Amino acid sequence: MNNIIYLPATDCIFYREGFCLYEEILNPGYFVEFRCKVLKKWEREYEDLLDRAEIFHLDLKVVERIWDKGNRDRLKDMYNCPTFKAGEDGLCFYLHGDICLLTLPICKGKCHLFTRGEK
Numbered sequence: 001m002n003n004i005i006y007l008p009a010t011d012c013i014f015y016r017e018g019f020c021l022y023e024e025i026l027n028p029g030y031f032v033e034f035r036c037k038v039l040k041k042w043e044r045e046y047e048d049l050l051d052r053a054e055i056f057h058l059d060l061k062v063v064e065r066i067w068d069k070g071n072r073d074r075l076k077d078m079y080n081c082p083t084f085k086a087g088e089d090g091l092c093f094y095l096h097g098d099i100c101l102l103t104l105p106i107c108k109g110k111c112h113l114f115t116r117g118e119k
């Protein structure tokens with residue numbers, strides 16, 4: 001049996017660091033499993049804070065100050081992710097918007113969806 005060898009697809013508009021964004025671009029936000037789990041945790045924490053602020057009648061500026069105070073600890077959450085890799089911006093290299101690239105399908109090379117273009 002012959003093995004199929006695909007040509008490299010780094011110039012495909014869906015290609016990011018070896019992973020394929022096609023499904024996410026086709027249905028933005030549909031695949032919850034693509035979201036960075038650290039960002040999801042922060043989202044839940046922010047919602048909890050908003051709930052508590054409502055109970056104590058705090059205004060949004062106070063809520064934001066409280067939230068900003070926790071920024072350093074929150075970054076530790078990201079550094080503690082077992083698959084974290086430092087990116088140039090100080091955040092995770094695999095973070096693309098709110099997506100974790102590691103959860104996307106791997107690009108095996110030029111497929112029938114290959115589309116050359118600017119990223």
Ligand code: SF4
Binds near residue numbers: 112
């Ligand atoms: S070549 Fe195919 S699998 Fe690879 S990034 Fe493009 S669309 Fe995705």
Ligand code: SF4
Binds near residue numbers: 035096100102
């Ligand atoms: S590897 Fe990075 S992007 Fe993926 S879940 Fe961990 S922190 Fe988020």
